[in-house]
Amino acid sequence: xxxxxxxxxxxxxxxxxxxxxxxxxxxxxxxxxxxxxxxxxxxxxxxxxxxxxxxxxxxxxxxxxxxxxxxxxxxxxxxxxxxxxxxxxxxxxxxxxxxxxxxxxxxxxxxxxxxxxxxxxxxxxxxxxxxxxxxxxxxxxxxxxxxxxxxxxxxxxxxxxxxxxxxxxxxxxxxxxxxxxxxxxxxxxxxxxxxxxxxxxxxxxxxxxxxxxxxxxxxxxxxxxxxxxxxxxxxxxxxxxxxxxxxxxxxxxxxxxxxxxxxxxxxxxxxxxxxxxxxxxxxxxxxxxxxx
Numbered sequence: 001x002x003x004x005x006x007x008x009x010x011x012x013x014x015x016x017x018x019x020x021x022x023x024x025x026x027x028x029x030x031x032x033x034x035x036x037x038x039x040x041x042x043x044x045x046x047x048x049x050x051x052x053x054x055x056x057x058x059x060x061x062x063x064x065x066x067x068x069x070x071x072x073x074x075x076x077x078x079x080x081x082x083x084x085x086x087x088x089x090x091x092x093x094x095x096x097x098x099x100x101x102x103x104x105x106x107x108x109x110x111x112x113x114x115x116x117x118x119x120x121x122x123x124x125x126x127x128x129x130x131x132x133x134x135x136x137x138x139x140x141x142x143x144x145x146x147x148x149x150x151x152x153x154x155x156x157x158x159x160x161x162x163x164x165x166x167x168x169x170x171x172x173x174x175x176x177x178x179x180x181x182x183x184x185x186x187x188x189x190x191x192x193x194x195x196x197x198x199x200x201x202x203x204x205x206x207x208x209x210x211x212x213x214x215x216x217x218x219x220x221x222x223x224x225x226x227x228x229x230x231x232x233x234x235x236x237x238x239x240x241x242x243x244x245x246x247x248x249x250x251x252x253x254x255x256x257x258x259x260x261x262x263x264x265x266x267x268x269x270x271x272x273x274x275x276x277x278x279x280x281x282x283x284x285x286x287x288x289x290x291x292x
Contacts, residue, residue: 046228050235055222062218063239069132069214070201073139077200078193080140081147086177088152099148106145111203114138119210131212135204143200150192154185194251198244205240215239 006014036042049055087099115138119131158181166176186193208217219236223229 041230046231049222049226049228049232055226059215059218059222059235059239062213062215063243065132065212066201066204066207066214067243069135069139069204069207069212070197073136073143073204074197074200076136076140077143077147080144082151082182084144084148085151085155086174086182088148089155089177091173103145103148106141107149109142111138111142112206112209114142115206116209131207131210134210135207135212135214138206139200139203143196143203146196147193150189150196151182151185154189155181157188158184191251191255194247194254198247201244201247202240 033042040046084099084103087095088103090096090099115135118138119134122129122134155177162180162184163176166180171179204214205216207214208220211217215236219232220229223232226232
């Protein structure tokens, strides 16, 4: 616990504060609606575009482009991030220095200037690629550094005995990471990993600076075409909320499923060979020792 459990008086204060905050937020929302109605922003004519299938189809293709960028960039970032996390913990000084330099450099760069540099600077250097790949590279570079720190924290949080037991079975550093430590670390940091993926999905909206037709860019074009910029942005925001809420729900279901999953533990005094994991580790250690 980060703080003491509130008593009866504390719970009453929290309840009163919550009610007051809800009333204040409701009053502000009512004032905003009144002001919007006064300026004609709630007129039915300004929301007519949501009933036109062609416009909705146009926005849905923008959402599809957003999801494609997030999926490809997320996959690349996860792979590179795991590799950099392993490199940051490697026994070789050169490997650690290289991985640390990459992580610190990419993590210190803001995402927007990074995408602008890649999307506008690379063509000047003769690198001609679709805007999709420029956006993917920019997002993957930044998020791979963040994923590297998440994975590294997961590996460091594991008991030291896990690594020592793997070394005792004959596994090398890389074999220990691949077979023993990383699988456990990924399971521990899965909520943080998926939360960062949600951030990556929202950052894909920065593709409008290089004219990539993602959801926000198509929303901007739709708003200018229908003269309903505010209304289109509200629809785009609702779409983002639905997508991110769906991802958050899946994360919650996955966490609950992991908590319900039974953990198989060997009996007291049993040999590691009595478990499938122990036998697999021994086989892998034997292959690495024999070079086959």
